[in-house]
Amino acid sequence: MASRQDHDIRPLLVSGPSLAARLFVLVIASGILMIADHRAGYLDALRSALMAALYPLQRSVDAPFSAARWMSEGLATHSMLRGENGRLAEENRELRLRQMRLDALERENARLREASQTTARVIDRYLVAELVRLDMDRLRHRVLVNRGSTDGVYVGQPALDAQGVFGQVTRVGPVSAELIMISDPAHALPVVINRTGMRTIAYGRGNLERIELPFLPGNADIEPGDLVVTSGLGGVFPPGYPVGEVEELLKEPGEQGLRVTVRPLARLSSDPEVLLAWYDNQVQEPEAPSDGAEVP
Amino acid sequence: MARGTAQRVFRMTLLVAASTAACVIPLPSWLDPARPAFLSITLLWLVFAGPKPAGLLAAWLTGLLLDLLQGGMLGQNALAMVVTVAIALKFRLQVRAFPPLNQAVVVAGLLFIYEFLIFWTDGMAGLPGRGGWRWLYPLTSALLWPLLAALHQRALGRH
Numbered sequence: 387m388a389s390r391q392d393h394d395i396r397p398l399l400v401s402g403p404s405l406a407a408r409l410f411v412l413v414i415a416s417g418i419l420m421i422a423d424h425r426a427g428y429l430d431a432l433r434s435a436l437m438a439a440l441y442p443l444q445r446s447v448d449a450p451f452s453a454a455r456w457m458s459e460g461l462a463t464h465s466m467l468r469g470e471n472g473r474l475a476e477e478n479r480e481l482r483l484r485q486m487r488l489d490a491l492e493r494e495n496a497r498l499r500e501a502s503q504t505t506a507r508v509i510d511r512y513l514v515a516e517l518v519r520l521d522m523d524r525l526r527h528r529v530l531v532n533r534g535s536t537d538g539v540y541v542g543q544p545a546l547d548a549q550g551v552f553g554q555v556t557r558v559g560p561v562s563a564e565l566i567m568i569s570d571p572a573h574a575l576p577v578v579i580n581r582t583g584m585r586t587i588a589y590g591r592g593n594l595e596r597i598e599l600p601f602l603p604g605n606a607d608i609e610p611g612d613l614v615v616t617s618g619l620g621g622v623f624p625p626g627y628p629v630g631e632v633e634e635l636l637k638e639p640g641e642q643g644l645r646v647t648v649r650p651l652a653r654l655s656s657d658p659e660v661l662l663a664w665y666d667n668q669v670q671e672p673e674a675p676s677d678g679a680e681v682p
Numbered sequence: 683m684a685r686g687t688a689q690r691v692f693r694m695t696l697l698v699a700a701s702t703a704a705c706v707i708p709l710p711s712w713l714d715p716a717r718p719a720f721l722s723i724t725l726l727w728l729v730f731a732g733p734k735p736a737g738l739l740a741a742w743l744t745g746l747l748l749d750l751l752q753g754g755m756l757g758q759n760a761l762a763m764v765v766t767v768a769i770a771l772k773f774r775l776q777v778r779a780f781p782p783l784n785q786a787v788v789v790a791g792l793l794f795i796y797e798f799l800i801f802w803t804d805g806m807a808g809l810p811g812r813g814g815w816r817w818l819y820p821l822t823s824a825l826l827w828p829l830l831a832a833l834h835q836r837a838l839g840r841h
Binding site: 408 | 699738752771815816
């Protein structure tokens, strides 16, 4: 009897609304959801709750990978640890040496900025967040990290790694947050060429190894190897943090402009953790001239 | 009979959990565009070969789950999934009679429709395009169809 029930494949006897009617209702519901979520942003609270509900599942997919990492760390031999320790000590010496020079430069910079009445916007606090090893979307570059609104993470917060700019926070759940990487096709980053001070915008192209500066004039002073840093315009990223190195200049026949590809410095594909940064992004506008030019 | 139902619910949950995990498990970035749409395939298999077809509401909820997992616009995958499964349900009885290879062709077609709906809603919402690689996974999914269908069959304990 049970097996007859199991093998019953006739859905035709199911009573209730027809296929078309149910389809219609669900399609309308999807449309309403899309508009409420994308256009109006009404669903942020719901989304945050759903992200929290989904987090254990996402962690459980990540679990074998983090267990493997943990095991390989646990099994590191004495000589491996000694080697790593030596390397880190050397790196530390080198960084301290550079830091000495940097302190002096920072003081000098502060003195100069005081003269022009603007403040340097630098990162004053950061939080280390671990990436949850998941592929979220086939062709989009989004990642999940294990910090959320309970840690004070906010939408639009800049994320960096030890080498350069990584991306920014797009959605925040209670204990997790989604990041968009600078290589995502939806990401645009205001940058400046460090050597010349030329400002432009860097776009992601869906490639982890390369981002692009598409809007440069054909005669722009730019060469391979130039350092590209954040310009601080737009108010999301603090200015002066490294983004990448100019790799190639592409002059397309028939086009006026120059397409420049930049290799990101941040290790977008392999970094297990990122720094979520806080900085004072209140731009201090210079005082208005006193001779009466009214600004509406 | 109650035990049979409980068992089926248990197997179903396992099947859905495994497909969900397969949707997000990390792959090398060059391989990622070719990742088969495991959740869609599972639903289509339930329609074309499974002991009981997946309902539209289940398809819609699965789509929502995908939206959340991918961090995209809520409702986008839900819409694509519900339309795809509705078409599959409409032609269910014909396709059930097809050999696995022909079914694979139908699946590829349905997944192209699915991706077209995503493409269309991306455009409506003003989201940037994802490039030509987006049309690859219906093919890889179809190539895997006979194999996955056999695996699913086994997972639900039917031969």
